[in-house]
Amino acid sequence: MRPKRPTTVAVNRKYEGNRISLRVDTARFEDGPEFDREIVEHPGSVVLIPITKDGKVLLIRQYRQAAERFLLEASAGTREAGEDPEVTAHRELQEEVGYRAGKLIPIGGSWVAPGYSSEYSHIYIATELEPASLPSDDGEDIVVEEIDFEDLHRLISTGELEDQMSIAALLSAQHVYTEHIRG
Structure with missing residues (x-):
């Protein structure tokens, strides 16, 4: 048996922004x-797990206004409207980490917060890295940090890595990398 799907009876747009918009859907279940x-509403995003030749993961640390703190994260970025996620991934890797990927491997994705957001994030592993930077976005000051996959669980359990999108992507990438890529 499947749960019921509500019917949307009205949509009220509240805010239209550059990256996100807000709407209120009025819905109901059958006669309820x-x-x-x-x-x-969000156009979607990508999250990247760049891995160096010696198997280190490149993460970024930056100040996040909404969290009011510095966070250690996987590199990620918002897709432009209609943009192929792979194009976004290549651009964000250069802007945030300063590398171009010889190989960009899609490993799935996830809904960021499906209870209230339409954002779907595509996950990529980036390998065969070559230096190639693009200017970062306004308002970004990013420091790149190398970590070992073996340190992931410690970083999560101690709260040093607390961004859920990064955690999900890193754990997925760790599995794919150790089982299929590293060999």
């Missing part, structure tokens, strides 16, 4: 009462 769902 109407209810509202606030939805953050």
